[in-house]
Amino acid sequence: MSSALDSESRIQDHDHLALKLWLRLLTCTNMVEGALRQNLRQSFDSTLPRFDLMAQLDRHPEKLTMGELSRLMMVSGGNVTGLVRQLEEEGLVSRVPLKTDRRTWQVGLTAKGKRHFDEMAGEHEGWIAELFAGMDHDQQEALMDALAALKQSVRKTRKAAE
Amino acid sequence: MSSALDSESRIQDHDHLALKLWLRLLTCTNMVEGALRQNLRQSFDSTLPRFDLMAQLDRHPEKLTMGELSRLMMVSGGNVTGLVRQLEEEGLVSRVPLKTDRRTWQVGLTAKGKRHFDEMAGEHEGWIAELFAGMDHDQQEALMDALAALKQSVRKTRKAAE
DSSP: OOOTTOGGGGOOTTOOHHHHHHHHHHHHHHHHHHHHHHHHHHHHSOOHHHHHHHHHHHHOTTOEEHHHHHHHHTSOHHHHHHHHHHHHHTTSEEEEEOSSOTTSEEEEEOHHHHHHHHHHHHHHHHHHHHHTTTSOHHHHHHHHHHHHHHHHHHHHHHHHHO | OOOTTOGGGGOOTTOOHHHHHHHHHHHHHHHHHHHHHHHHHHHHSOOHHHHHHHHHHHHOTTOEEHHHHHHHHTSOHHHHHHHHHHHHHTTSEEEEEOSSOTTSEEEEEOHHHHHHHHHHHHHHHHHHHHHTTTSOHHHHHHHHHHHHHHHHHHHHHHHHHO
């Protein structure tokens, strides 16, 4: 039985090039995410959702409501609530009521959380550099361009469907 | 506030090309998955995890145990159990005890499930073709090659880390 990461092995002979391309894209994303997940666990006893949540807070120093966080992370409100509670107990994030609506809470990184995130983000960038190190500069540029073309193609299709 | 799909907007000026590349890859994967998720909901009142589970069963007509399914789908056993129960209630999959160990259950598509999956898979391939249609054949081939290089790079890095 093939590995879970290898969606490509689902492909039969006569499938369309686009489908092959999509499964290869998915395989690559899963492989990189798998490596990041493993590294976060081994180096920081942490997870990708925790890292992603802290990355969003780092990017929004003006703080975010739970709804905004949930939308940015594309996960359900329940999951974000659990993650925030966990990080709050560890002193990495804090919640304050919104000035204009005291029933709504805003979440931000604490100083400790910011230090912890900066350390993780530095390692994270190093892991990515390692995972992509087998590609030379030209190959990386070619992938950048090809993905830009894909992004544009998907945007156009979705716009046409609206 | 930027869209959840656009991980790329996280990028600051001096970041490494590899990190830019990874966030663009993630953005593309999320955009395609978002479109597929929406299409599955609108056309079949279904979800990606349901589709992926049925795709695994379609690929393994010899049937799969819950553990094998869970491993192939990279989700927790609890999630797979819930999905299988749901699909079983709709008559799309069935469970039979393993001959060599009657405490272990094997899951397979029913005839109705197989027909339903074939219909979804046909549509799914059409959606992918549409989403990639803005890329010409050469661009698609270039993306295939670039992703092959990435796959090899990630494999090499992970092997070195073992």
